[in-house]
Amino acid sequence: MALKLLLVEDDIDLATAVIDYLELEDMQCDHAINGLVGLNLIEKNNYQVIILDLNLPKMSGLNVCESMRRKGIDTPVLMLTAMDSLQDKLTGFEKGTDDYLVKPFAMKELIVRVQALSRRRSGQVNRLSLLDLELDLQKKQATRAEVVLKLSPIALKILEVLMRASPNPVTREDLIQSVWGDDQPDSNSLKVHIYNLRKQVDGGDVTTLLANYFWLWICPETC
Incomplete structure (x- = not known):
């Protein structure tokens, strides 16, 4: 292309x-x-x-x-x-x-x-956004509709990887490599973090517009 x-x-x-x-x-x-x-x-x-x-x-x-x-x-x-x-x-x-x-x-x-x-995205940006979801990379803080989300450092890193890659999906292998590097987590760790991240971003409601748009970035094998 x-x-x-x-x-x-x-x-x-x-x-x-x-x-x-x-x-x-x-x-x-x-x-x-x-x-x-x-x-x-x-x-x-x-x-x-x-x-x-x-x-x-x-x-x-x-x-x-x-x-x-x-x-x-x-x-x-x-x-x-x-x-x-x-x-x-x-x-x-x-x-x-x-x-x-x-x-x-x-x-x-x-x-x-x-x-x-x-071949890469710029490292110069300090804020990523999607609709009403924003990630401040300097403050290490995510908000949705100006409400601060309670995210762990790992969840923030996962969110950053997904938002930087948008609108393209991210494979399970690429996500793990970007977040953990060579220190691979156990098999359920990524699923747990993804579940908690989705719960914070969408309040557990996976039928919302944001969920339908946002989680298309993750290949089905991840979820």
Whole structure:
């Protein structure tokens, strides 16, 4: 399946060249001419990587990146910039970018960096959300409809893995590896944690809209 990307770049000639090259590599790329349009597309679509110019009309790349991270959007961001000082890069990472590519750049390097970023979610986001369910990664606290959920550290980690993977399902093996690593739990431990997590999130009512949507992320073998 082709990667779906977004390029936010106000230099039309550069944007055209990049998009044409990406298409040759079997990558689908939307384009935004300024920061506001870019943020609007980011909020409405699911992209695997965002290529974001730093200096943009209407809203800078730094502000776009910071805004999407505040909204819990963890799509990896590759920042394009002509400013290559250490402080410029540090500021970018503080605002939520995942990688930097200094202009002018080689197209082959752009492809390699995009492919690497597409294999993971950004670690820069501090909040994940789904409908009225929110997970604050800094506070290590989950809420639903602004009510704090009483979750164990393991349950919080399971919830984080599932929310980061959405809308894709997570296999039992991947879930165990992400939460416990090589220290494998006993056979019933995951089921118990999943049961308790569902009880907290949905109050035991598995017919709710959230349950029907949320627990589709887990393959049937897990439950």
